[in-house]
Amino acid sequence: MSIKTLLFALIGIGLLIAAPMGQTNYIIYVLCSWLMFSIAAMGLNLTLGYAGQVSLAQASFIGIGAYVTSLVTLAGYHWVLGGLAAIGATFVIGLVLGYPALRVQHHFLAFVTLAFNTIVFLVLRNEEEITGGSFGLVGMPRPEFFGFKTMPQLHFYYLVLALFVIAAFVFWWIVHSPWGRAFKALRENSIRAESLGVDTRRITLLAFAIGSAFAGLAGAIMAPLVQFIEPGSFSLIHSLKILLMVVVGGAGFFFGPMLGAAVVIILPEFLRFTEGYYLMIYAALVIVLMVYSPQGLMGLGQKFLSLFRRKPEVRKDMEKGAQL
């Protein structure tokens, strides 16, 4: 990690620590849910932006994480156990789900996850004895660490922030590890990656499972944050929204999902005057964005910056060659 990135990271964390101070509980709640969705979107970014696989089940993995955590904490165990169980469960389910899908053609993962999301929703709604059916589960306790109670909203925010920073660091580490480079190789040119000895199927499966585990962590945060979960929050449309977050922010960029989640979670708070029209404006803007910058907002920013940066001069005789 270079000094410059470290400095940027520290400034960013500093800003996030300062952000909720003096704010109302509601604003802090919005910030918490932004960080939570950022974690889930980060996971999908690994699957989509780095390994190039479309997953349409991110919301169902959040759901599995949230229900597992709730059941564990409601049974009287500590939240940490619940969180670990949630991450483990979503990782394993990701492996099991991804294996048959990736065995065939790569875009079939999108179809399988689409079906999976609907099935999870139905199970959550219908198995009333375990999941509480459409009434959901209520009253998950917020955890306590060595006397540090997270019941006050601000304290809970710092817990979420700590988890967010850990998740972001893990993500950064994965992307810069040999695995991460294998993910990228896969996305850029899967045939070449395979010829260079990258076991594409295993690597894609792993990316999908890790991406799902991130959603599991987000679910583990959601349970004590909202303290009420019901199947409707994990239906297919929410998976599509998380997919939009990642792409709008910029798939394949480190900060893309955080930006995308901010557009969906925080921006509406400032745009209250648009009333019911926010989603429509958002949807229309997404279409326009996809036309001009399929790389999302990060891509747009990069394009804008490159206007001011000096471009590397291309040798005139190489110009044609570079295009080939």
Place this chain on the structure above:
Amino acid sequence: MSELLQILISGLSAGSIYALAAVGFTLLWQASQTINFAQGEFVMLPAFLVLALSVKLGLPLWLAIIFAIFLSVLILGALFKKLVVEPMIQHGTLPLVIATIALGLLLKEAVKEFYSPLGQPFPSLLPEGVMTVFGAAVSIPDIANFVIAMGTIVGLQLFLGRTRTGRCMQATAQNPQVAQILGVDIKRMVLYTFLINGALAAIASILITPIYLAKFSNGEVLGLVAFIAAIVGGFNQIRGALVGGLLIGVIDNLSAAYISAEYRQAVPMVLLILIIMVRPQGLLGTSEGRAV
């Protein structure tokens, strides 16, 4: 026995309408590699066009329906291609998938905000009534829906197979480069495909909405069903989408009656996952070859 027959017939009737949407879905895929996630909303919208024209503007129902089909061809066909698909197709499949998801959201929210968030009763063109066939009570609208939907699909097949334009469209879908070399105006053919999809969506909408109420969220289920029907039947075949649609309709009704009403939605999903594992090209589809 008569109960089973009854279930089969109503399943086929619903399935034939699903098939309409699924056929449009596969047509778009073949012609332009567009995976249209807004297909469900495409089926939801024309019903509201009919309502807006007949209830708000006071046109007679038959005229409103003709106008609505015309408008859907224009908006969901030509405009959709011009404004969404054409500028984006160069970026590859994913941005287009995202854009159609956003478009679905946009259409849904627009109907909710500008028309009504509540379910609206939708007039049926067809006479109510029940016939008895081999002891099974069969509703006349069911039969009529089946006949109209199948008639549309058969007509489409004839158009694609028997006319010059139709065969040019098929050539474009199979191999655009060669088609172009042989003098086919492929841009025009792709446009025709989009227009046909708009019309199919409108017909499906007008047939299916009297069964439910006209509601902004109708597209969620319909889109999913069309999607699954297309994959189960075979993504690159019209016949496949037809068989897939009918199959999903029948299975849906059978599982509601015999397995469990709560899990009826899950049965097509399980079928989808099984098909992908066992026969990824779909029941009638031909393999497109591995991508990796």
